[in-house]
Amino acid sequence: MPAKFKISYFDIKGRAELPRLVCAAAGKEFDDERITGDKWTAFKPRLYGSNNMENTKCDIIIETVFDLYSAVIKQHLEKDEDIKEELAKKFSTEVLPQFFTYLCKLLKENGGKFLVxxxxTVADMAVFDMLDRLTCNPKMGEGVYKDFAEVKKFYESVKTNANIQKYLERRPASDL
Structure with a gap:
């Protein structure tokens, strides 16, 4: 039986409307969980932070990861090999070190284990996903962390989370 999606969001259109429309257009059934009142109180602590400030920090981190994805995609889609090589060099020598420095700062400010x-949180998982892609990339691998032991330690910590580990063991192999 195919998996059925579940979209959990407030009882408004908001940010959930686009995924609802995408599922509808694709003919995919989904559970449209509209969260109100007391349900929100129980649901809220699942992935985000413990308060509005932590939630905002999660959003900032996630958007930063999306910026990194954009840089990777731009490089991947470039047709001109000289420009592609220039983008790859900039990514390795400027973009990644800046991102890793940012992560080290966040980890230090937050006690070393979690980003927020x-x-x-969802921020930790977004960063883990990016780090996992970098680590699994044959052109980068574990050497990507050579000057950033704190980032590697964070990556390994999330990777060994029991639920994450269980998912990773059954996740189908993919280059993308």
Whole structure:
């Protein structure tokens, strides 16, 4: 039986409307969980931070990861080999070190284990996903962390989370 999607969001259109429309257009059934009142209180602590400031920090980190994805995609889609090589060099020598420095700062400010708050958040998972892609990339691998031991330690910590580890063991192989 194919997996059925579940979209959990407030009882408004908001940011959930686009995924609802995409599922509808694709003919995919989904559970449209509209969260109100007391349900929100129970649902809120699952992935984001413990308060509005932590939630904002999660959003900033996620958007930063999206900026990194954009740089990777731009490089990947470039047809001119000279420009592609220039973009790759800039990514390795400027973009990644700047991103890793930012992560080290966040980890230090937050006690070293998580990027935001005292538990695993969606921000940690977004960064882990990017780091996992870099680590699994044959052109980068574990050497990508050579000057950033804190980032590697963070990556390994998230990777060994029991639920993440269980997912990774059954995740289909993919280059993208």
């Amino acid at each position: 708050g005292s538990k695993l």
